[in-house]
Amino acid sequence: MTFKTIVSTEQLAQHLQDPDWIVFDCRFTLTNKEAGGLAYKTSHIPGARYAHLDDDLSGPVTEKSGRHPLPDVQQLSEKLSLWGVDSGKQVVVYDDSFGAMAVKMWWLLRWLGHDKVALLDGGLPKWLKEKRPVTPDLPNVVAAKFVAQLRKELQANVAEVDNARQERCRLVIDARPEQRFTGEREPLDKVAGHIPGSVNWIFDENLDFDGTYLPADELREAYLKLLNGVKPELVIHTCGSGVTACHNMLAMEIAGLAGGKLYPGSWSEWITDPSRPIATGEGHEHRNHLADDPFSCA
Numbered sequence: 001m002t003f004k005t006i007v008s009t010e011q012l013a014q015h016l017q018d019p020d021w022i023v024f025d026c027r028f029t030l031t032n033k034e035a036g037g038l039a040y041k042t043s044h045i046p047g048a049r050y051a052h053l054d055d056d057l058s059g060p061v062t063e064k065s066g067r068h069p070l071p072d073v074q075q076l077s078e079k080l081s082l083w084g085v086d087s088g089k090q091v092v093v094y095d096d097s098f099g100a101m102a103v104k105m106w107w108l109l110r111w112l113g114h115d116k117v118a119l120l121d122g123g124l125p126k127w128l129k130e131k132r133p134v135t136p137d138l139p140n141v142v143a144a145k146f147v148a149q150l151r152k153e154l155q156a157n158v159a160e161v162d163n164a165r166q167e168r169c170r171l172v173i174d175a176r177p178e179q180r181f182t183g184e185r186e187p188l189d190k191v192a193g194h195i196p197g198s199v200n201w202i203f204d205e206n207l208d209f210d211g212t213y214l215p216a217d218e219l220r221e222a223y224l225k226l227l228n229g230v231k232p233e234l235v236i237h238t239c240g241s242g243v244t245a246c247h248n249m250l251a252m253e254i255a256g257l258a259g260g261k262l263y264p265g266s267w268s269e270w271i272t273d274p275s276r277p278i279a280t281g282e283g284h285e286h287r288n289h290l291a292d293d294p295f296s297c298a
Contacts, residue, residue, distance in 0.1 A: 003118035005254045006213055007092055009127050012120055015090070016046055016133070019142075022084055024093045026102035027124070028053040030188060036101075043134045045094065045127060049083045049141065051105055053243070066269035067188070067241035068104070070111075070155070077112065077148045086144035087114065094120035094127070098211045100203060103246035107262060113149030119250060122212040156236045156261040158269060162276070164236050165197030171230040172198035175239040175248045176267070183280035188240055191271040195238065196279040201226055203239075203247035213254055220255035233259030238266045 003011070015021040025048040027036035033054055040050040051057055056079060059069040085091060091109060093102040099119050109117040120127070128134070156164070164170040174194055179185040181200040186192035194200070205222070208214050214222075227235065232252060239245035242264040249260055263269075270276055 002116050003090060003092075004115050005118055005250060006121040007118045008121055009130055009132060012045075012092055012127075013132055018090075020088060021090045021092060023048040023120075024051045024083075024091065024102070024105055025049070025124075026051050026053065026057075026093050026095045026105050027097075028095065028101040036095075039096070041136065043136055045124070046133055046135045046137070047139045048094075049139060051083075051093075053101060053104065057104055057108060064269070064272050066265035066267070066272075068243055068264075068268075070242075070264050071108070073112065073148050073150060076108065077146050080109075080112075080146035082141070082143050084141050084144045085114070085146050087116075087147065089116065089144070091117040092120055093117065094123045096124040098125075098204065098207055099123060099213075099247055099250070100244050103250055104243045106250060107154070107246040111151055111154050112146075113151055114146075122210060125211055154261060156263045158263070158265060158273075158276075160261075161195065161236055161238070161263050161270070164234075165195055169230065170234045170236070171227060172236045172238055172263075173201050173226070173245075173248055174198045174267070175201060175203040175237065175244045177202055180240070182282060183278075189268050189271060191278060193278040193280045194267065195270055196277050198238065199226065200282075201248055203244045203251075206247060206251040213251060216254050216256065219251050220257065223252055223255050223257055227257075231259075232257040235260035236263050237261065238263040238270075240266055241268045242266045 023045055025040045025044045027039050029035040059071045093105045095102040102119055106117050106119050165172050174181050181194045183192035206213055237245035237249050237260055245262055252260055
């Protein structure tokens with residue numbers, strides 16, 4: 001059986017000794033970039049490799065890029081090979097922040113053409129609460145050959161975002177906390193606000209009280225209301241730097257509403273060009289009424 005969205009702690013526990021399953025610890029703290037790696041060295045799920053958001057899963061930051069540019073395809077493919085990933089492997093990613101960081105690796109693998117990747121639902125907190133095994137021991141890794149088959153259709157560039165935000169048949173969804181979206185508070189980027197025309201769907205709205213994703217039918221109902229007639233494949237997901245936006249993408253996949261794109265540069269790239277417009281406040285200017293006229297965008 002192939003897992004493409006989420007796996008439960010029980011399912012992972014059953015496959016800890018399975019050589020065809022490879023686990024990645026993706027813990028990362030935006031305000032302390034070494035915290036995740038240090039935590040990994042102390043304790044992690046047995047067999048897990050560590051993937052660093054900046055060093056492994058992102059490319060070099062430039063004046064025109066966001067904070068987490070896409071990595072070089074060849075370099076990431078070589079790292080995945082060294083980590084033992086090939087087309088036959090089921091990859092599971094986890095973190096300690098309800099998937100907020102690990103979802104980027106989930107998306108990157110899909111972008112590279114590897115669909116057999118899933119997020120550990122509930123992450124390390126749920127794993128530990130259930131008293132499942134952890135270890136400080138580094139895994140014995142057997143190298144493999146990862147061959148990328150790039151799927152550029154999963155990403156949107158800044159020009160596409162600029163067009164989409166002005167089209168009533170498309171929707172740009174921002175996953176950041178409300179105060180960052182409205183511009184009331186901005187702890188990470190130089191400019192506060194949001195892309196005009198976008199709507200705010202905070203990624204933790206996808207979660208149940210225990211930190212796992214909400215059931216698929218509940219997610220579907222919530223997102224259909226948010227989309228209000230916009231087709232899932234015409235959605236672009238954004239956030240601060242293209243990380244937590246993947247959480248909403250995964251939620252839509254779980255809900256059976258696949259096909260949206262990620263804007264990898266997100267807000268931190270958008271604001272590098274002062275000629276690009278910004279908006280503050282609640283951002284209801286894109287609230288469309290396509291559901292009232294379902295044929296208007298046919």
